[in-house]
Amino acid sequence: MVVKTELEKLGLQTISVELGEVELENTISEDQKKQILNHLRILGFDLIDDKKSKTIEKIKTLIIDLVHRKNNELKTNLSDYLAENLNQDYNSLSNLFSEVENTTIEKYFISQKIEKVKELIIYNELSLSEIADILNYSNVAHLSNQFKKVTGFTPTYFKQLKDKKRIQIENL
Structure with missing residues (x-):
């Protein structure tokens, strides 16, 4: 707008x-x-005016939209999803993304999923099991392992950090 x-x-x-x-x-x-x-x-x-940058931004936009707005409702695998939506071969998309962003599409996708996990943990409305289900993790252990690899913390420890930072109203 x-x-x-x-x-x-x-x-x-x-x-x-x-x-x-x-x-x-x-x-x-x-x-x-x-x-x-x-x-x-x-x-x-x-x-963004050049073709490479436009393609990179389209990849990022599709991934962000998928993870943050569509709750990761991926019916196929990520490579097919991107290739289909961008009408390009996934290998060329992957090579371009890695060359420009110095990371892989898969790592970018995982980092977006972990950001979504953090957001959902902070909201404290869902269990880890529900979060894993929403983001298409095979189980909570897979989510926890990936979360720890990316952040260095377990989801439980991350939640405790968030809770420690919050000061109860009567303690203000």
Whole structure:
């Protein structure tokens, strides 16, 4: 909504504004592109113009959307999901991602899942078993092992750290 509003302030008509992607009704000049860039940077956004960067951002957007918004409702494996959604061979996507990001798509996917696990632990509404189920872990042990590999803590210890930081209202 913020991006759409800024573009409208600049007098540009949008066809669609999605996460990480904008489609405008008309072609824009280099001056308009610079003006858009200046307005968006003030808000913490940036323009991605080259093909490699666009592809990387699309991969990240698909993974973030999958993990954080669709609760990891993956019907196939990740490689097929990305290849199908981006209409490209997974090996070329994987090589490009690794080359530019210095990590693999799989590690990026795992790090996003662990961030989601942290968020759900902090909310304290679900058990580890429920979290493992939501994020398609085969079991709690698999989730715990992956969590410890990425964070250095067990999920239980992470939860205790969070609880220690919270001060009860009567102790304020």
